[in-house]
Amino acid sequence: MSIKEFISDITALTNNRPGHLLQTLYEIQYQYSCIPQQAIKLLAEKLSLSEAHIHGVIGFYSFLHDSPRGSYDILISDSISDHMLGSRKLMDSLCNKLGVMPGIPREDGRVTVDTTSCTGMCDQGPAMLVNGWTVTLLDEDRIKNIVKLIESNTAVELWPNEFFQVTDNIQRRDLLLEDESYNGDALKSLINQGGVTILEQIIASGLRGRGGAGFTTGLKWRFCKQTEANQRYVVCNADEGEPGTFKDRVLLNTYADKVFEGMTLCAGIIGATEGLLYLRGEYRYLREALEQILQDRRETGLLGKNILGKEGFDFDIKIHMGAGAYICGEESSLIESLEGKRGIPRKRPPFPVTHGYQNKPTVVNNVETFMAAALIAVHGADWFNTAGTKESTGSKLLSISGDCERPGIYEYPFGVSIQQILKDCGATDSQAVQVAGAAGFTIPAEEFNRCIAFEDISTGGSFMVFNQQRDLLDMVQNFAHFFAHESCGFCTPCRVGSSLMKDLVDKVQSGHASQYDLDEMRNIGKLMQTSSHCGLGTSAPNPVLDTLSKFPHIYEQHLKQTDYEPAFDLDAALQEAREITGRDDAGAHIGTKS
Amino acid sequence: MSTGKTFKLDGKTIVFEDGDTIMDAALRAGEYIPHLCHNPEFTPHGSCRVCIVNVDGRQVSACTQPAMENTEVDNNSDKIMSQRRSLLQMLFVEGNHVCPGCEKSGACQLQAVAYYTNMLSPHFTHFFPQRSVDASHADTAIDFNRCILCELCVRASRDVDHKNVFAIDGRGINSHLVINSSSGKLGDSSFSASDKAAHVCPVGAILPKHQGYDIPIGERLYDKQPISIVGDVAANETDEKQKDVEP
Secondary structure, three states, rough: OHHHHHHHHHHHHHOOOOOHHHHHHHHHHOOOOOOOOHHHHHHHHHHOOHHHHHHHHHHOOOOOOOOOOOOEEEEEEEHHHHHHHHHHHHHHHHHHHOOOOOOOOOOOOEEEEEEEEEOOOOHHHHEEEEEEEEOOOOOOHHHHHHHHHHHEEEEOOHHHHHOOOOOOOEEOOOHHHHHHOOOOHHHHHHHHHHHHHHHHHHHHOOOOOOOOOEEEEEHHHHHHHHHOOEEEEEEEOOOOOOOOOOOOHHHHOOOHHHHHHHHHHHHHHOOOEEEEEEEEEHHHHHHHHHHHHHHHHHHHHHHHHHHHOOOOOOEEEEEOOOOOOOHOOHHHHHHHOOOOOOOOOOOHHHHHHHOHHHHOOOOEHHHHHHHHHHHHHHOOOOOOHEEEEOOOOEEEEEEEEEOOOOEEEEEOOOEEEHHHHHHOOOOEEEEEEOOOOOOOEEEEEHHHHEEEEEOOOOOOEEEEEEEEEOHHHHHHHHHHHHHHHOOOOOOOHHHHHHHHHHHHHHHHHOOOOOHHHHHHHHHHHHHHHOOOHHHHHHHOOOHHHHHHHHHHHHOOOOOOOOHHHHOOOOHHHHHHHHHOOOOOHHHHHEEEEE | OOOOOEEEEEEEEEEEOOEEEHHHHHOOOOOOOOOOOOOOOOOOOOOOOOOOOEEEEEEEEEEOOOOOOEEEEEOOOHHHHHHHHHHHHHHHHHHHOOHHHOOOOOHHHHHHHHHHHHOOOOOOOOOOOOOEEOOOOEEEEEHHHOOOOOOHHHHHHHHHOOOOOEEEEEEEEHOOOEEEEOOOOOOHHHOOOHHHHHHHOOOOEEEEHHHOOOOOOOOOHHHHHOOOOOOOOHHHHHHHHHHHHHO
């Protein structure tokens, strides 16, 4: 099929709606390993968009490219949890064996090897994506095999199945994961008891958003329902991008029916007919199975027209793929992305609950929140709010990775202490725990008596353990690079601040920083916290600020004993001269670190 | 048709209408809140963050924040001014802003706001990005070194000229202005010097060709009076134009 036909076909499916630009680009990328210029021209005509706008969308998403990546586009997961499992060494080994430089396609156009932000496989890393498909449990052996497969030009579909195995790794079950209700039970409750009663139950349950922000779910649904509109939307945020989080992956793999049931329940309550699941690109391998579940639900009367035979209860769900942008986990960016645009966070107010997708009232909730809501509809508010604490009712799924014997999914009632969790997952000799991901909190050993709860340590579920042998500065550096990479670039403090911060952390790590630089990091961090446009910018400096105050020694041991050290590295500036002259002896260097 | 609603801006009572942002009400009352990406003719953007103010303990951008009755807005404290200074310094080191060599010097809003906030040095480490100059158009040149990503040209071309000549590409620190044409050059686009987009740039990124230093340094917009009194570049340009056509 020619590219012209390919584009005609997919744009026809979506009635040439410009809002489908991102989904269309996503399909083209995986068909052609890039978005060719010819495709951009055709799309601009068909969708009535400017070519520059289309370039802008391609440039925003990490998985879209305007030049070819080759038959094999390999992205090594670059989360600190992958680093701890040896991903960097494996990546060097892969690059050496293939004869490529990171990020640059090989001359024969066969392969590109690069890094990508956390792929959500922290409990079975190091992980990578090949042409968008997840490969887990990398080791030297697997790398060798991958090299052979690439050099023999074996199609990815023919690679051994075990490379692509992703296990759930559920280690502890509680309220949600122990539930044994049937598909449709929540919707039956809705039809029997009515939307008003069920909404009251959800409010009474005290359920708060599981993505981390913790807004009361029932109130959000009520605001949305009360907003005058001819259309409302239900959106499930499955853009699980926070480094170290992978619980949505497990819920969508094994409990997707309950998640879709929660979305349908919400639709029935607020009066929505369309729902969208925003699935992060890294979870592409889940897509077909999810589509099948949606189809099964349509066929069993749990989706579509007149759900469970109730006249006028119409609702359906579409899956929308993300394309590599952490910021799209922010709900207003996610909506921009659903509309096919660059994922720039919107101004607030107005909030999505009144002006969301297509500017209509929209409920955006986390995967886990929808599942919890469905089960509350089945079992009632008391079943839920008798677990947990007064302000944080119910349970929370934690994604545990790092230095522990049993990484995986742990479901606990809220209020569980860090100490208890560490004991259960087999973590000994722990130096610190990073809770809530890169944007979260670094908890030192003396605070291990603190609890997981909205009123103490609030988290979307990421829980990474670091033992005494780890240099926490490696973690800080990884997060600083992560935020500089993922900043959307809209507002000054985050766009520039996150890059300045990254450079300063690198300066500390390379042994060139002084006390002055640490003060500088504090100032930049505070400015980002108070003046950024969205939550990414305000939370991006957290790992630096938290560790500067709680773990000052991890910085101080790297410092030069001077008040000030210039950013300009005289020795690095001589690199070009060294290359030209072919010299690399001591005399060709100036003032290298001792 | 005043609603009689008010808030306090640095202790002064400011009347506002329903739907006003803090910036709208302040501008109407003749009070200056430093800003770069805001231009009252366009939908507020809130990206430069230079207009941050403190409202009852919370920092917000004045250009996007709805005015609220009986709130206390701090616009001039040392803390706010020092944060604005840092934001401006970030903008200076992000691009290549060489004031002595820039035709816009003296009539540049970035420079004027920097003076207003007492910014004396760029402070941060320069990025020294490699950016180009696009002189392909007959009447207008673009120097990307000076672009501060305020998106005023993007908004003007989209909302007023209905041409969509400009867009933003890239992400994070790699975000950059791009031009909609087959070559990516302004000369091959539908841009015209009479477009609104040609007259909204607050810095020296989009400049008219065939004229230079018509007004000598020392006699330019911000050379005699600060921006808090003179106002925005774009507003003054409009005034100048109107003067030209008046008999």
